[in-house]
Amino acid sequence: MTTIALPRLALIGYGAIGAEIEACLKRLGETDRLVAVLVRPGRSAPAAVHDVEALIAARPEVVIECAGHEAALAYCRPLLRAGIDVLLSSIGILSDDAVLADLTQAEAEGGGRLLLGAGAVAGLDGLTAAALAGVDAVTYLSYKPPHAWRGTLAEQTIDLDHEVEEVVFFQGSARQAARDYPKNANVAIAVALSALGPDRTQVKLVSSRKVTDPLGVIEAEGAFGRFRFEVLALAAPSNPKTSALTAYSLLQCVRLDAGLPVLLLPGVKTIAMFTHADRFAETRA
Template sequence: MTQPTSTARRMALIGHGAIGSEITACLDRLGEAYSLSAVLVRPGRTAPAAVHDLDALIRTAPDVVLECAGHAAALEHCAPLLRAGIDVVLSSVGILADGQVMADMVEAEAAGGGRLLLAAGAVAGLDGLTAAALAGVEAVTYVSYKPPAAWRGTPAQQIIDLDHTEEEVVFFEGTARDAARDYPKNANVAISVALCALGADRTRVRLVSSRRVDDPLGVIEAHGPFGRFHFDILALAAASNPKTSALTAYSLLQCARLDAGLPILLLPGAKAGFATTRA
């Protein structure tokens, strides 16, 4: 087993579902299980280094916590962790479409010194978009293509016939904030894109039911004085949960291992109106 070094970062997890269990399995494969201080799960659930309340997790003194348990858990736990001076890598980025939530995170960071971090690895192009924002970005669009079955259980099934014979049907066009409000389980990438440049109200989103894809395909387009770019991200679904990208767990983990997250509240889009409008 790899031996810990003086610079090893201690990490904890919130949640041990599809994402969390992949992270702990990867740590085992890397020989870095020693870096895991705690995994917060509900009473009655098991996990490596399991704890069942946030105070117990904080007492293990992690340097960084990886949130991988969904919006409700993120809303409950992120601000207290930031106030305790602990960095948080946020998976459920869609919660930040709510202006009050963003304001709470700003206050919590200022009070405790913990950083709220965005793991860019699962969404290619976010680093380039953040750089382009310095030169000036005029327009950003995020398009999410998913097979019809992937949209079942969302408002899409009330808007279109998901047994459609057309190759593609666009059923939503609006802002990233609107997408987060109407499709909260599908909005994390849209809000991540919005944070990196123009904010929730100027970033455009289209959601598409497509028979051309078998797995989720995301497309980011932007243009401005810097030029233009177009990124395609074919995010193969995790074997244990078809609603989760297989790359998400590795993105969160690598962010924590390398201390390479994007500080969310310093991103251009976070200063472009996120905290001014309650979703």
């Protein structure tokens, strides 16, 4: 039997997701694959490093970003340019076309791949297939209990002490959703990039008394048929804003080599992207 070596893995961030990934690697007996964890100066973690140069020097084959939008914006580019794959959890940064173009340019220059995983949802593989088979409409619905929307623009849009069971307080494109509700952008943009892109993918944000934890629903329809995927992903014990499933989704993407290359996704379709894609294909050939 052939033994397949798991890639040398590193993390950016050691919060709810990072710690869960490390704990899971321990349970699997695979901690030797974790070669570095980038944390802020003064913070500790297994195999801790404190700057991107040290992260690159540890020679990971793939880095899971699980630190947030600011860290993703700071570190993805140098890693891709160093030829290292990056599995992105803070996918919302890709709602900005300039960021998307910049990172795909870094891929073309360095050979690292920018990868997505489904994170807190699932079903992105089905969406990419539907995009080829013919899809006309994709909607991502995010249901959360009223208190979970506090600290967002929803507070200024509706009374979060509403008595009715459900209030749809946002309905618009994934790009608008990412702009107005950046903390909820990661899944919306992952769904968008998997099929129709940020402008044609619809998002509905719902304050609901029927749920206690985040409920995500992806609906798609078109020539391929109909698709509905629903996931009630319970919050991580150490961060109520993060579904625990996210850590396992990211880790399995690395273990199974199943991250989706952003450049090849159906929703990544601007002229600039295709220009970079051609160059990227040439550098890989």
